[in-house]
Amino acid sequence: MNQEKVIEQLKINIKAIYHKAVDADKVISAQQADGLGQFDKIFVNDSPFSTEADHFLPYVEELANDLLRLQQCEDEQDFKKVLETLVVKIELAHKTLASFKQLLG
Template identity: 35%
Template sequence: MPHTQVIEQLKASLQTAYRQAIDADARLDELKKAGHVKFDAIFSASEGFKSKSNRFTPYVQELAADMEAMIQAPESLATALESYIPKLALLLQTMQAFKSNAK
């Protein structure tokens, strides 16, 4: 698959993650008002994220910055994808699990 197709697919996944993060963060706000959100971060540093937040949007923003860096340095795309794809997958899976469990 050419690099441009890979980037376009990743951009589409990131857009999906952004929309889901908005919904998930709104639900987290509701839970916080009810006194149920008592954690500092969704992901630990060992999971590859530099961000530390109890909301999903900062993690999506981190992935967007990583995406921009990949676009600016296509020669290192393969190396960048090795860390990017697992983080994107973890974010999407976590938001899906949250959505399923927060009903």
């Protein structure tokens, strides 16, 4: 698969994560308003994310920034390195959002 197709698939995945994150963040905000959901961050310290937030959207922003960085890679080795990290983050975001949704219902 060429780089353009890879980037297009990543965009589709990040867009899906974004929509799920918006819904999850609404639930988190409602729970926090009720005195529930008191935690500092979504992902643990050893996650591939550098972001630390108690909502999902900041993590989606990191994914989008990583995608931009990927698009700016000028050589194949850099592209592969950034891609590997981005794919791990996307998989973790999908898995965590699915688990969150399952817990709710």
